[in-house]
Amino acid sequence: MTWCSYPPAQTATYRAAIEEAIRRVLDSSNYVLGHEVAAFEAELAAHTGTAHAIGVNSGTDALCLVLRALGIGPGDEVITVSHTALATVAAVLMSGATPVLVDVDPTHYTMDPAAVERAVTPRTRAVIPVHLYGQMADLGAILAIARRHGLKVIEDCAQAQGARFGRTLAGASGDAGCFSFYPTKNLGAIGDGGAVVTADRELADRVRRLRQYGWDDARVGQEPGVNSRLDELQAAILRVKLPHLDADNDRRIALAARYGQGLAGLPVTVPAVRPGTRHVYHLFVIESDRRDALKAALEREGVMAGLHYAVPAHRHAGYVGRVVVAGGALPVTDSLVSRILTLPMYPELGVAEVDRVSAICRAALG
DSSP, rough: OBOOOHHHHHHHHHHHHHHHHHHHHTTTSOBSHHHHHHHHHHHHHHHHHHHHEEEEEEEEHHHHHHHHHHOOOOTTTTEEESOHEEEEEEEHHHTTTTEEEEBBBBOOOOOOHHHHHHHOOOEEEEOOOBBBBGGGOOHHHHHHHHHHHTTTEEETTTTOOEEEEEEEETSSSEEEEEEOOOOOSSOOOOOOOOEEESHHHHHHHHHHHHHHHHHHHHBSSSSSHHHHHHHHHHHHHHHHHGHHHHHHHHHHHHHHHHHHHTTTSSBOOOOOOOOEEOOOSSSEEEEOTTTHHHHHHHTTTOOOBTTTTTEEEEEEEEOOOOOOOOOOOOOOHHHHHHTEEEEETTOOOOOOHHHHHHHHHHHHHH
């Protein structure tokens, strides 16, 4: 069986170092917000080129806590996309704000800056561009719009750790960047985890308070907070993997190029890379008019292709009526859901497996 993503392969690669990291935590005297979390936060900040990193329970919590720390909540609007993991929109709702969903561009599948401009209202407080599939959104245009309108920019970097826009890494351009360490991510834990990175000390300090009941250094609650802490075990595991992130991303890029060769000439659209950026291929997503037949052909041969995402956020039953669809329709988003297919992609995937997947596609599509 060839999976779309397969975290156990990476666990096997780094198993000895991971087991040593776990033993280190077990032998320590602090299992919550101890040395491992503090060290990982410093290492993550240095890697992303930001001044501060705050470990939290998940990428969803990271987004919500940043919104709360910025004072964004009921009565405010936050512009983001519908073509994303549902967590992005869920986090806005968790903060009490209203998600305003805009369309994506049809080439790179990321937030359409022109749609953002049209969606701004007097209630808009922030924009959350999603760096999707490993590809960063058009931050140059989005940041310019945000500056004109006095909006905060919160980067959803869950799928793009190590990606670059120009020379700047994901998470370092906006007011804050939010990461997920879900096991399938480019930097994945063995469980849940997330982080906020920012250059703003005041924002960082407030996120730190909010992640732990609103406590200050004396454990006095200065405001209502939550319990959203990255635990020591996950931090220790992430410290093992972080030094290998760039090399693992290089491997993903090489595998993507191999797919490009194997799928050349077929009636499919392979991922387009925005000029001047580094796409780190969290997922390898193609488009095809014969998506369902292609998916079935792959599955018959033991290749589990995925759909990211089969249902856009504005079509989920529990979210209808709780989100605003900018302009009343999202035609690109609604078109993509019937055409996109995710092929296997992870650093441990073999070149022979990529070639086999490509060969199955070639046979299925003639």
